[in-house]
Amino acid sequence: MNKLLSSQKFKRASIQIVFLVSLVFIIVSLIVVGQKNIAAQGIATGFGFLERTTGWPISFSVIEVTARSTYARVLFAGLLNTMLVGFLTLFFATVLGLILALLRVSSNTLMNIVGTTYVEIFRNVPVILQVFFWYALLTHLPSPKQAYDLGGVAFLSNRGLMMPAPTLSATDLWVLIGTLTAIGFGLFYAKQNGGAKRRWLIAIAAFFAVFLVLLLTGREPDQSLISIPELKGLRFVGGITLKPEFSALLIGLVLFGAAYIGEIIRGGLLSVERGKLEAGSALGLSGFQINRYVRIPLAFRAMLPSLANQYVWLMKGTTVGIAIGYPDYFAVVSTSINQSGQTMELLALLMGGFIVVNYSLGFVMNKINDRIKLKGRS
Amino acid sequence: MAASLTAPAAATGPVVWLRKHFFSTWYDAVFSILFSMLIAWMVNKLLGWAVFDAIWRVENRELCTHDAGACWAVIEDRGRLILFGLYPYEEQWRSTLACLAVIVTMVLSCLPKFWSIRRLPILWIAGFGIFVLLMRGGFAGMPLVRSEQWGGLSLTIFIFAAVFVIGMPLAVIFALARRSTLPVIAKVSGLFIDLVRSLPLLTLLFAAAVVVPLLVPEAIQGTKLGRVVVAFALFFAVYQAEIIRAGLQSTSQGQEEAAVALGMPYWSLVVDILLPQAFRNTLPSTINQAVITFKETSVVTIIGFFEVMASGNAAIGTGEWGNQYIEVYVFLAFIYFIFVFGLSRYGAWLEKRMRLGHV
Numbered sequence A: 001m002n003k004l005l006s007s008q009k010f011k012r013a014s015i016q017i018v019f020l021v022s023l024v025f026i027i028v029s030l031i032v033v034g035q036k037n038i039a040a041q042g043i044a045t046g047f048g049f050l051e052r053t054t055g056w057p058i059s060f061s062v063i064e065v066t067a068r069s070t071y072a073r074v075l076f077a078g079l080l081n082t083m084l085v086g087f088l089t090l091f092f093a094t095v096l097g098l099i100l101a102l103l104r105v106s107s108n109t110l111m112n113i114v115g116t117t118y119v120e121i122f123r124n125v126p127v128i129l130q131v132f133f134w135y136a137l138l139t140h141l142p143s144p145k146q147a148y149d150l151g152g153v154a155f156l157s158n159r160g161l162m163m164p165a166p167t168l169s170a171t172d173l174w175v176l177i178g179t180l181t182a183i184g185f186g187l188f189y190a191k192q193n194g195g196a197k198r199r200w201l202i203a204i205a206a207f208f209a210v211f212l213v214l215l216l217t218g219r220e221p222d223q224s225l226i227s228i229p230e231l232k233g234l235r236f237v238g239g240i241t242l243k244p245e246f247s248a249l250l251i252g253l254v255l256f257g258a259a260y261i262g263e264i265i266r267g268g269l270l271s272v273e274r275g276k277l278e279a280g281s282a283l284g285l286s287g288f289q290i291n292r293y294v295r296i297p298l299a300f301r302a303m304l305p306s307l308a309n310q311y312v313w314l315m316k317g318t319t320v321g322i323a324i325g326y327p328d329y330f331a332v333v334s335t336s337i338n339q340s341g342q343t344m345e346l347l348a349l350l351m352g353g354f355i356v357v358n359y360s361l362g363f364v365m366n367k368i369n370d371r372i373k374l375k376g377r378s
Numbered sequence B: 001m002a003a004s005l006t007a008p009a010a011a012t013g014p015v016v017w018l019r020k021h022f023f024s025t026w027y028d029a030v031f032s033i034l035f036s037m038l039i040a041w042m043v044n045k046l047l048g049w050a051v052f053d054a055i056w057r058v059e060n061r062e063l064c065t066h067d068a069g070a071c072w073a074v075i076e077d078r079g080r081l082i083l084f085g086l087y088p089y090e091e092q093w094r095s096t097l098a099c100l101a102v103i104v105t106m107v108l109s110c111l112p113k114f115w116s117i118r119r120l121p122i123l124w125i126a127g128f129g130i131f132v133l134l135m136r137g138g139f140a141g142m143p144l145v146r147s148e149q150w151g152g153l154s155l156t157i158f159i160f161a162a163v164f165v166i167g168m169p170l171a172v173i174f175a176l177a178r179r180s181t182l183p184v185i186a187k188v189s190g191l192f193i194d195l196v197r198s199l200p201l202l203t204l205l206f207a208a209a210v211v212v213p214l215l216v217p218e219a220i221q222g223t224k225l226g227r228v229v230v231a232f233a234l235f236f237a238v239y240q241a242e243i244i245r246a247g248l249q250s251t252s253q254g255q256e257e258a259a260v261a262l263g264m265p266y267w268s269l270v271v272d273i274l275l276p277q278a279f280r281n282t283l284p285s286t287i288n289q290a291v292i293t294f295k296e297t298s299v300v301t302i303i304g305f306f307e308v309m310a311s312g313n314a315a316i317g318t319g320e321w322g323n324q325y326i327e328v329y330v331f332l333a334f335i336y337f338i339f340v341f342g343l344s345r346y347g348a349w350l351e352k353r354m355r356l357g358h359v
Helices: A002-006 A008-040 A047-051 A071-105 A109-123 A127-139 A170-192 A199-218 A244-271 A274-282 A287-324 A329-340 A343-372 B014-022 B026-052 B058-063 B073-084 B089-109 B119-136 B152-178 B183-197 B201-215 B224-250 B253-261 B266-281 B283-303 B308-315 B319-355
Strands: A148-150 A154-157 A160-163 A230-232 A235-237 A240-242
Touching (some): A008 B183, A008 B201, A071 A244, A071 A287, A071 A329, A071 A343, A109 B026, A127 A244, A127 A287, A127 B283, A127 B308, A127 B319, A160 A244, A170 A199, A244 A287, A274 A287, A287 A329, A287 A343, A287 B201, A287 B283, A329 A343, A329 B201, B073 B308, B073 B319, B089 B119, B152 B183, B152 B224, B152 B266, B152 B283, B183 B224, B201 B224, B224 B266, B253 B266, B283 B308, B283 B319, B308 B319
Antiparallel strands (some): A148 A154, A154 A160, A160 A240
8 A cells, every 4th residue: 555655656647636626626616606696697698699689889890780780790890800900910010020120130320220219119118008199199180171181082080091992892892802812822822833924913913803893893883983082061971981999009009010020020130140141142142142042031931930929919919909999809799798798608709719810820820830941950 | 472462451430430331332322311311300300399399397388289399297297196096195105115116126136146046036025015015004104005096107016016926936837837747737737828828918807807706706806906917927927937948948858867866856856956047048038028018017907907007098088188198198108118128128138148158
């Protein structure tokens, strides 16, 4: 008996069993207490509420949502809002970050100063403060009657930026998104099989062809091709409006994210050893060729893991939108919890939604990383 | 026989320097001129707004118009609200002292003298304890101030310090658990860490504030602030755990085996051999994590706490100073900037020092 108690194997097994049992105990007791408390409030459990109508509208969405929409639809609209702002942030922050990185690695001292000052200011101030700042700035603009006129077609006021837009219906937009996806797959396939030479040109032409067909066929006969915003009474009608909530969140996240992404790209560029660049010039490559075939490919490999982390971080950062009233996924879920009381189910949906989005983003970045990783070394 | 050449004269002097840094090619020259104009214009505008045309005193507040410079009078009028929140006016010296105690703790823990696995926890618990005692009061003639009345910068610093003090030991536990040789413990903690890492901080804080009361018996619920701080600490801990794990992996396997061969108990192995090296090797990443955590304390404003971001919003929430939002936000940004820039410069200095092999 003593021998059994002192044996390593027995000790290890018992520690793990105790750990598992207490874990299960904690989870079960949480569920039991939760069920009891929720039942005491007279709320039915389960996901049946998703079919009910919400009774409240949301201020901004890509798909049509009214107070009569179901919870499922409103939640989906929130998720789309998060992804919209998230992916636009990733795109613009990467572009701006690249510019910042180039400023900071250049040999020109003045460009270094500008890049460094930008990065230090925007990286060291919380993103939520920046979002509040841009929101205050945008909502303190003049009212639509005194709106800034940008060339007679676009107007900037405290209701947002009104811009001309092609007259497309919601279905047309979905068709366009579908076309883009198809073209993306087509390009990927063409690359795999060493396909057509001018595939980018063909892809762009195909997209514009679909766009034109939709524009010419989709509208009512008397509508104009492009709708331009016009002041009617106290507000603008027509065109497309970028609401201040959306713009402020996007600007704040982009400016903040760009400072981080710029540093990641700079780190990647600096990580390429001098010897490799010198080897390139010894082989007679030109300055452009060294950048194109030696520096950028190597730098891209070095920066990709940190870039993936930063992308996931920015995706999660979109949740600060609730502070200024942008109806992202988190904001919609939190209103739903207030209104319906289905706390547990909605919390599970909230966390599930973010886990799915972030895991797929991480998955894609990992795939890219595996694909381009230098082979032969671990 | 080839004639030996003299080495080329080293090109120095102001002209060479100027040419190298500003005019090395024609497009470099164009950029230099454009950027110098841009910098001059911005510095001129900024100095004019923030210093020369600014209105500093509340007496002159009628001068604060749209065309005038910065109206710093709002900071004179509302500065105390921003820094102390709703903390009782006569007791605000306590809040100041408490913040100083935490700042001194932070500065002291930056000194290599305190970098020992026994000294640092004592220092932090002492600093944090002084903070809480001073803020709460209720002894030695200091009236009791409940945590609901804490606000402004002191609440921000409290959240930061509490997250650090609670989160650090948790992070060590998570990191050790994930590296454990017991498969069940390693798997479960790995799953937990990855799960929490993929969630936004705000969802965790929200769950702690709103959902936990539904799931936990009333006796162990604690205050809302307490729950939120614990959730925040959990979030910090999973990130910090990954940093510590990287540090643990960077210590050589041989040391661990040698310790086991000498019959060292597990805790002595961890405390005396593994952790000191793990922390030392990952100090720059740890400081980076502290920087991120300090900035993210501002998120708690969304779930209704009156920290410095919220008190800043309150300062411009009334009609009286409603138009001075830029000044207040710049002031807030400046406060954050001092802390965060200081910390990150220190991190950069440490990194340089480590590269030279001094740590």
